[in-house]
Amino acid sequence: MEDKIRVLIAKPGLDGHDRGAKLVARILRDAGMEVIYSGLRQTPEMIAEAALQEDVQVVGLSILSGAHMEVFPATIQQLKDRGLENVALVAGGIFPEEDVPALKQMGIKAIFGPGSSSQEIVDSLKKAVAEKAN
């Protein structure tokens, strides 16, 4: 039997908009994944540490404060520092269109904006994990 995909849904930045993060966490759990939800105000260090401790294959970053261009690279660096290059990174929230290429460039595998469906999120995550495994 296939092992369950382990996911960390994390909220970097200071904003308290966790409706999306909690919804996605539940949707992924319903889809059979093992989901850890970090709670609010996670620093890049805390997220990377949790990813390491929980041995996840995917980290989903949810942010709506607009701090993504500073917080995401810092998180990626922290993951690298812990040798977690194989963890797939995805992101949800509100990202200005002109930021998207840069986010992809820095290694965010999938980006979910307003109106993303459950199916789309589940499928993208599976795909991102499969890609990292190869």
Add this chain to the structure above:
Amino acid sequence: MPSRSKQEWRDTTLEKTLKRSPERQERFEISSGTEIDDLYAPDDLEGIDYDEALGYPGEYPFTRGIQPNMYRGRLWTMRQYAGFADAEESNKRYRYLLEQGQTGLSIAFDLPTQIGYDSDHEMARGEIGKVGVAIDTLADMEVLFEDIPLDKVSTSMTINATAPILLAMYIALAKKQGIDPKELNGTIQNDILKEYIARGTYIFPPRPSMRLITDIFKYCGEEVPRWNTISISGYHIREAGSTAAQELAFTLANGITYVQAAIDAGLDVDDFAARLSFFFAAYGNLFEEVAKFRAGRRLWAKIMRERFEAKEPRSWMLRFHTQTCGHTLTAQQPTNNVIRTTIQALAAVLGGTQSLHTNSYDEAYATPSEEAVTVALRTQQLLAYETDVANAVDPLGGSYLVESLTNTLEEEAQNYIQKIDTLGDALAAIEQGFPQREIQESSYRTQMDIESEKKVVVGVNKFVSPYPKITGLLRFDPQIAIKQKEGLAQVKQNRDSATVSAALDKLEKVATGTENTMPAILECVEAYATIGEVCDVLRRVFGEQKEFLAF
């Protein structure tokens, strides 16, 4: 009473039609999932006593409105929430909005300001000036309100955990402008309970947080008597996914907890109750929303008169601000958002709101641009001046549907309040994760309804078409953060550090004891202590709260 009952009509006239063409949905529901009838008629209001259930406007239980003549006297306050980047940019936006005919200011602060970190703190990384204006010291407030005389405006500040500090800065600024704090009008949100439930900008544990709140009640009662010391907010609860009934219930339950805390702190209910204000969301479920506002007024009036035995009619009144619902705005076909907002604003006005913020059509993308915020303000002006909605009090009062829904919403909210009472109080319920779980459940259900297309969102899951991109979105200049940090460094250099340390030490003593914290906080900000410094003192004394995670 009509000559035939509703049921007789159903069995005869309606029956024939239904045989030919069935209804387009199996069930019609309000947001709580409660089914609504096909028709409301006099039968539905049987046994309702007008005086007891409705009364006249300006009279208990205020179902029809808190003022006798409502908008025939004065229109609602048009109050657009704004604030971004630094104090200078925000000041420009405020003056622009005042010139455009806005009648009150509403300040949005950035997250570090809300959570008590200075702009040079590590936690502030990437957040400076993003969702509101960055304030580190009184010097920023001086710039924020430049050329805005504080006795001529009413100012609402969306600030919670750090509310005592921002209020102290506002008072200090008034004094500098030569204005007696007794002349100040405005509101601080100061509602920490809903931060634990839904909004997330808490710092300290609940008990000391409640003390800071009652300290403000006491202090303002004497020193800033016209200030609205709290805005008990359902808005964020609703935005987090609750139903209308849950929004009402959790908000009023929080209100009950604040009132009890103030009474326990030795205050007389009639000395502070009239300064309590509320803040709700307005959705596009027009009639349900109007019913929610009406039910809220009736329920609160009963709570204040019967449960807390307040004697003054002003203590019984539910006064509230409304904001249209940001969550319903879509990134797809964004011009549709103007229409959504219009309907939501209409619900607020028909529901008798005291003030209103209308969202901008670009809010699914960014902090609103000037163009978008102008359309939002014009929406209110259009409702006020081009339609007849403000010309008679409680225009939907007496509608069989709206009166029935008002009863339903009141009953559903009351059931939740009773449940919370059995858990202890709102705080105990939060600690047990009760409201959080209820909200998550509703949020999940809404999402599933959208995905299954049971709930239609025009332009998203139905009537999808290509749409022109919005242009002119507001972008932040990264220089803002650098400028803010430089400004902070300069203030720190120019202030008298001995005065600052003495004020902070004094605050630490006061916070450790039982004396009112407000005068000591005022002393700190007048010495140009930073928000971070003041909060660090309070963090040391009170500790920090971790998330009440209910997942």
